Amino acid sequence: MNISLLRRLCDANGQFVALAQLGEDIDRVHAELDELDDFGFALERHPYYGVAYRGPAERLCPDQIEHELQTQRIGRRIAVWNRVASTNDLAASAAGSSSNDGLVILAEEQWAGRGRLGRQWSAPARSSVLMSVLLDTPSTLDSTSWLTALGAVAVAEVVARFSGREPRIKWPNDVRVDGRKVAGILVERGLGAVIGIGLNVNIPQESFPDELIRSASSLQILCGAPLDRSELARALIRELDHWYDLGILHGPGSLSARWRALSEHLGRTVNVKMPTGSLAGVLEELDLEQGLLVTATDGRALRINVSDVLALTAVEPAADV
Numbered sequence: 001m002n003i004s005l006l007r008r009l010c011d012a013n014g015q016f017v018a019l020a021q022l023g024e025d026i027d028r029v030h031a032e033l034d035e036l037d038d039f040g041f042a043l044e045r046h047p048y049y050g051v052a053y054r055g056p057a058e059r060l061c062p063d064q065i066e067h068e069l070q071t072q073r074i075g076r077r078i079a080v081w082n083r084v085a086s087t088n089d090l091a092a093s094a095a096g097s098s099s100n101d102g103l104v105i106l107a108e109e110q111w112a113g114r115g116r117l118g119r120q121w122s123a124p125a126r127s128s129v130l131m132s133v134l135l136d137t138p139s140t141l142d143s144t145s146w147l148t149a150l151g152a153v154a155v156a157e158v159v160a161r162f163s164g165r166e167p168r169i170k171w172p173n174d175v176r177v178d179g180r181k182v183a184g185i186l187v188e189r190g191l192g193a194v195i196g197i198g199l200n201v202n203i204p205q206e207s208f209p210d211e212l213i214r215s216a217s218s219l220q221i222l223c224g225a226p227l228d229r230s231e232l233a234r235a236l237i238r239e240l241d242h243w244y245d246l247g248i249l250h251g252p253g254s255l256s257a258r259w260r261a262l263s264e265h266l267g268r269t270v271n272v273k274m275p276t277g278s279l280a281g282v283l284e285e286l287d288l289e290q291g292l293l294v295t296a297t298d299g300r301a302l303r304i305n306v307s308d309v310l311a312l313t314a315v316e317p318a319a320d321v
């Protein structure tokens with residue numbers, strides 16, 4: 001598929017582009033437009049004016065996602081599936097071969113999608129970005145908390161860019177806007193580490209199940225229009241690769257500043273649950289290497305390792321909208 005041609009049409013912002021501007025061989029241009037049409041891209045053709053881009057394909061387009069991706073590790077291989085049990089399972093089953101380091105699995109639909117704490121993760125077919133990334137991590141980046149932070153920061157950056165809103169990370173793995181969850185991250189470890197990401201994209205509010213209708217949101221709701229999921233998947237792969245590459249080059253701390261800035265809890269009164277018991281206090285500091293600094297209600301300042309935190313909740317939850 002000619003994705004450069006597709007990009008030229010997109011860049012025209014809805015204007016018609018003359019066929020002669022798309023290539024010297026008009027028959028070939030027609031054939032390439034037919035291929036884009038057949039895949040499902042919405043193109044309007046006019047006998048005099050040429051062709052105009054009207055919208056993305058409903059299904060994920062692997063060529064569009066991979067086009068000039070230019071990542072270091074993540075996305076060296078990308079597989080797009082129609083229907084799978086869980087993308088995390090598929091990614092995990094590819095572990096053990098160095099050529100699969102950075103493999104990205106995407107699916108249009110999952111029939112046994114998993115969330116944290118044994119919960120289900122379900123989304124209507126072709127509505128979301130359901131993605132898993134397989135990584136052969138160096139020992140410095142091998143912790144579940146770091147990999148979860150990596151997924152959350154990358155998602156939050158993409159949500160901010162596409163929606164113009166200010167997402168926040170709710171410990172440890174939710175990305176929320178105005179107190180409503182738009183994405184979740186599930187890290188699972190086996191032979192390799194798998195970062196699973198579920199990002200709600202083209203889901204209208206009424207399509208969420210009753211129990212989520214007040215707590216969940218999607219990019220379509222935030223933007224007021226459906227989005228191009230292939231562009232989102234592509235942006236997410238690039239963002240993940242960017243932060244992972246920084247981690248490889250400069251260590252786990254390179255993610256800390258952004259992670260802290262995106263935190264929903266920093267500066268608030270929180271309850272921290274640890275294997276040794278619970279603690280309530282103000283969350284003064286948050287760092288992936290130095291851990292949390294909490295000033296307890298009795299005035300004591302305590303440092304807590306990120307990996308020792310079983311749960312962290314705001315004592316006064318952010319106002320839900």
Ligand code: BTN
Nearest residue numbers: 086113114115116184185196198
């Ligand atoms: C959560 O918020 O509890 C985490 C949700 C993670 C869902 C994603 S969807 C892609 C990947 N495959 C899965 O089965 N789960 C993750």
